[in-house]
Amino acid sequence: MHGAKRRKIQIGGVYALLGVVVLAALILLQKFPPLTLWLAFATAFAFLEWRSVEVNDRMLMSPTVMVALTAAVAFGPDTAALGVATMAALGAFSADDFRHRRWFQPIANFGQMVVTAGVSVYILEWFLKQAPKPETGNTFWVWIAAGSAVAATVYALINYTFVTVAVRTVFEKRDLRPWSNLGQLLPSYLLMGFVGGLLGATYTVLPVVLPLVFVVFIVGYLSFASYGHLREAHEATLRGFIKALEAKDLYTRGHTERVAFFAQLVGEEMGFNGTRLERLRWAALIHDVGKLAVPRDLIRKKGKLTEVEYEELQVHAHVVEEILAEVEFLRPMVEIASSHHSHYDGGGYGGVGHNHGEQPSPEACILAVADAFDAMTSTRSYRMALSQDYAFSELRRNSGSQFDPEVVEALVRALARTTERYGSPHLASEEEARRLAEGSQVISHG
Amino acid sequence: MGDPRVPVKSPLVPVVWALGSAALAYLLMGETEMPVLEVGVWAILLAEASLVSLPASSGNRLSLAFAVSGALPFVLVSVDGTVDLAAAGAASAMGLLGTWMFRTLRSDPAEEVMAAVLRHGFGVAAYLVVFTGTVSLADSLSIPAGNVDWVRLTAFAVAASLWFLIETSLWASMVYGRNRLSRRYLWLLAAKDWAVVLSLLTTGALFGFAWGELGFWAIVIAGIPYGFAHLSFFRSQESRRTYGQTIRALSRIPEVAGLSPKGHSDRTSGMAMEVGQDLGMTPDEVTDLQYSALMHDIGRITLNEPSILKMGFTDEDIARWGAEIVAEAPYLSHVATLVRQQHQPYRRPGEERDLELPMASKIIKATSAYDHATMELGFSPLEALEVLHRGAAYDFDPDVVQAVRRVLERRGVVPA
Numbered sequence: 001m002h003g004a005k006r007r008k009i010q011i012g013g014v015y016a017l018l019g020v021v022v023l024a025a026l027i028l029l030q031k032f033p034p035l036t037l038w039l040a041f042a043t044a045f046a047f048l049e050w051r052s053v054e055v056n057d058r059m060l061m062s063p064t065v066m067v068a069l070t071a072a073v074a075f076g077p078d079t080a081a082l083g084v085a086t087m088a089a090l091g092a093f094s095a096d097d098f099r100h101r102r103w104f105q106p107i108a109n110f111g112q113m114v115v116t117a118g119v120s121v122y123i124l125e126w127f128l129k130q131a132p133k134p135e136t137g138n139t140f141w142v143w144i145a146a147g148s149a150v151a152a153t154v155y156a157l158i159n160y161t162f163v164t165v166a167v168r169t170v171f172e173k174r175d176l177r178p179w180s181n182l183g184q185l186l187p188s189y190l191l192m193g194f195v196g197g198l199l200g201a202t203y204t205v206l207p208v209v210l211p212l213v214f215v216v217f218i219v220g221y222l223s224f225a226s227y228g229h230l231r232e233a234h235e236a237t238l239r240g241f242i243k244a245l246e247a248k249d250l251y252t253r254g255h256t257e258r259v260a261f262f263a264q265l266v267g268e269e270m271g272f273n274g275t276r277l278e279r280l281r282w283a284a285l286i287h288d289v290g291k292l293a294v295p296r297d298l299i300r301k302k303g304k305l306t307e308v309e310y311e312e313l314q315v316h317a318h319v320v321e322e323i324l325a326e327v328e329f330l331r332p333m334v335e336i337a338s339s340h341h342s343h344y345d346g347g348g349y350g351g352v353g354h355n356h357g358e359q360p361s362p363e364a365c366i367l368a369v370a371d372a373f374d375a376m377t378s379t380r381s382y383r384m385a386l387s388q389d390y391a392f393s394e395l396r397r398n399s400g401s402q403f404d405p406e407v408v409e410a411l412v413r414a415l416a417r418t419t420e421r422y423g424s425p426h427l428a429s430e431e432e433a434r435r436l437a438e439g440s441q442v443i444s445h446g
Numbered sequence: 447m448g449d450p451r452v453p454v455k456s457p458l459v460p461v462v463w464a465l466g467s468a469a470l471a472y473l474l475m476g477e478t479e480m481p482v483l484e485v486g487v488w489a490i491l492l493a494e495a496s497l498v499s500l501p502a503s504s505g506n507r508l509s510l511a512f513a514v515s516g517a518l519p520f521v522l523v524s525v526d527g528t529v530d531l532a533a534a535g536a537a538s539a540m541g542l543l544g545t546w547m548f549r550t551l552r553s554d555p556a557e558e559v560m561a562a563v564l565r566h567g568f569g570v571a572a573y574l575v576v577f578t579g580t581v582s583l584a585d586s587l588s589i590p591a592g593n594v595d596w597v598r599l600t601a602f603a604v605a606a607s608l609w610f611l612i613e614t615s616l617w618a619s620m621v622y623g624r625n626r627l628s629r630r631y632l633w634l635l636a637a638k639d640w641a642v643v644l645s646l647l648t649t650g651a652l653f654g655f656a657w658g659e660l661g662f663w664a665i666v667i668a669g670i671p672y673g674f675a676h677l678s679f680f681r682s683q684e685s686r687r688t689y690g691q692t693i694r695a696l697s698r699i700p701e702v703a704g705l706s707p708k709g710h711s712d713r714t715s716g717m718a719m720e721v722g723q724d725l726g727m728t729p730d731e732v733t734d735l736q737y738s739a740l741m742h743d744i745g746r747i748t749l750n751e752p753s754i755l756k757m758g759f760t761d762e763d764i765a766r767w768g769a770e771i772v773a774e775a776p777y778l779s780h781v782a783t784l785v786r787q788q789h790q791p792y793r794r795p796g797e798e799r800d801l802e803l804p805m806a807s808k809i810i811k812a813t814s815a816y817d818h819a820t821m822e823l824g825f826s827p828l829e830a831l832e833v834l835h836r837g838a839a840y841d842f843d844p845d846v847v848q849a850v851r852r853v854l855e856r857r858g859v860v861p862a
Binding site for chain 2 (some may be wrong): 137138141195198199202205206207208209211212215216218219220222223224226238292316319320323324326327328329330
């Protein structure tokens with residue numbers, strides 16, 4: 001923990017210093033734009049920055065880059081970089097960070113955003129100076145479009161570099177979800193920057209459109225917000241019903257959350273990102289929802305289930321999975337979740353659409369390993385938690401048959417890196433764990 | 447939400463209307479200084495744009511025609527710079543005639559096309575007149591010439607707000623004509639479309655301002671707000687649908703587990719929504735009602751536990767367990783309260799009626815009882831309604847029972 005704090009101070013210090021240097025240089029080089037215009041754009045920028053929503057990888061767009069470049073073109077050369085950099089400096093201090101008493105994010109963001117905005121707008125200014133008069137028509141617009149596209153690319157690159165460096169050093173995470181892929185990030189930045197530049201140029205030609213430009217910002221914001229909110233709502237609904245399942249059965253409490261965590265670790269280790277990783281995590285969250293319709297005494301039964309009981313359990317689980325599959329966005333996840341009992345070599349029980357002898361998808365293999373690992377390292381009604389090393393050796397013993405060897409090794413590697421240990425520290429035999437569990441049962445009954 | 451439809455009394459109506467607007471266009475064309483060709487181009491654009499529509503959250507389909515009509519007073523101006531009202535009127539009349547033809551050729555339902563064209567006609571007429579009026583009012587106040595663009599922007603804001611009011615009110619009363627839902631509900635529902643209308647009209651105004659100065663680039667600029675609107679509304683519609691699907695799927699779990707009758711929550715929620723709409727609840731309240739009615743029996747998933755079956759349980763317990771489950775999703779905390787109170791009587795013996803009890807909970811109680819009576823006890827709709835009437839002393843709120851009767855009359859299962 002101490003190391004993380006030291007690294008935070010280092011990164012925060014370096015970023016803030018860079019930000020101050022850039023800001024000072026711009027103050028010396030440039031004049032400040034007209035105050036009312038600056039205030040209007042700064043308000044819009046801060047609003048969008050503070051209320052930024054987490055958007056899925058498929059739709060990565062930042063409306064702030066649009067506002068920044070609109071403002072840059074509207075301010076004009078020799079004032080733009082200073083104007084936008086000060087806007088960005090203000091936007092870094094979000095009320096949310098203060099409420100949560102976070103000091104690192106605002107400071108690092110301040111440096112990062114000032115440098116990003118200052119440098120990219122300074123480049124845009126070169127284009128603005130080269131551009132001919134608006135009366136020339138097409139030539140003017142092509143210069144503006146090219147300039148804003150270049151500026152947006154620079155904006156995305158600098159922003160990406162700063163954020164990646166910070167997260168890698170401070171949080172020691174190699175994969176960073178919304179930012180995992182520059183390739184997916186760049187087109188949206190380009191588009192938004194392009195749009196922003198054009199809006200700014202329209203303002204310089206026709207100042208009267210300024211209110212309409214702000215309407216565009218509002219509509220743009222709504223377009224992001226609606227998506228983000230509903231996505232959160234999806235996850236909240238899912239979580240609610242997972243909790244319902246856990247309320248029915250105390251022993252699964254926390255199980256789904258932990259399986260989702262292990263699945264995500266393994267997924268990251270195996271190089272999943274974006275939508276695929278998110279899908280895996282959601283599949284892990286719903287992997288036991290089938291139990292909702294299963295009689296409780298079956299779920300909590302001690303020891304092995306009889307053949308008939310096992311059949312009954314699968315039928316119930318099946319019906320629930322079919323219902324969930326009617327929800328379009330859940331379908332791929334239900335497919336993963338329902339095949340998490342099938343074996344790597346094609347045996348075992350398959351879910352919806354599973355054929356015997358078929359190798360399950362990598363996602364299903366990950367889920368199977370995560371599920372088995374948590375089952376072994378957590379306390380069940382019929383036995384105590386086993387140790388992590390025992391779980392590893394069990395997984396390895398069955399890898400190639402029940403489990404995918406690659407997934408098992410990825411789990412071992414990922415857990416070695418977290419330095420966290422799961423399960424009991426010493427229990428290393430199934431029999432002992434069962435005997436202990438029965439012992440405690442006797443005591444609690446007696 | 448269903449599509450808005452108004453009943454058309456006679457097939458002659460559209461023909462008469464088409465002849466009328468063609469005649470109007472002809473008359474107006476005589477007044478204008480514009481070349482006929484230019485007016486004709488705008489009319490065709492208007493008709494084409496009406497084929498591109500955005501699904502708004504109310505179920506009203508708002509088309510790109512809003513943007514084209516919004517741009518008309520900017521682009522059709524006389525030599526002296528004032529709005530050429532005759533040209534704009536003629537372009538609108540011909541454009542709407544074209545809309546009617548194109549959409550009929552596309553075999554859209556006739557009454558829906560008529561309703562859309564009439565609404566647009568009234569709206570655009572008011573918009574053009576108010577726009578021109580505001581501009582000439584400003585002229586008479588002798589505002590400096592440099593501010594002419596700002597005058598136009600103000601005129602646009604005033605006229606566009608009026609148009610939005612006209613569109614939503616007309617839509618609400620037209621849908622009312624078919625469904626007899628509460629006017630308040632419909633109007634509030636239509637008013638929720640403000641973001642779509644705003645982005646469409648902004649598209650029009652941006653285009654209007656930019657057209658004279660920027661030429662081709664005006665199309666690119668004006669496309670920006672439309673693009674955002676397009677993206678966001680299609681996406682959010684899709685997300686809303688999945689949200690509803692999720693809740694519906696989960697509400698079916700107790701049914702497949704054999705713990706509650708098949709289809710009960712679906713039927714109850716359908717009827718509860720109609721009753722809520724009849725009683726003039728707001729659209730958000732109706733959505734909450736829909737979700738809580740779907741989940742009102744979710745507490746029954748607890749019923750496969752032998753211990754609970756042995757102890758026995760009441761409807762009160764089911765409501766409480768259900769609410770506990772629903773409350774786990776933070777977004778549905780509102781719904782949880784409604785589910786919890788679904789079995790409370792609206793009045794207890796010797797007391798005044800309970801004013802704290804949400805209307806939605808009372809509606810769920812009544813509609814669920816109705817479904818139980820008709821589907822499980824085998825009562826006829828009239829007999830089931832009788833059950834509700836007899837329970838109106840304590841269990842069922844008489845207002846809700848009246849609304850249930852109206853819904854049943856409208857469905858045609860109970861004589862009016």
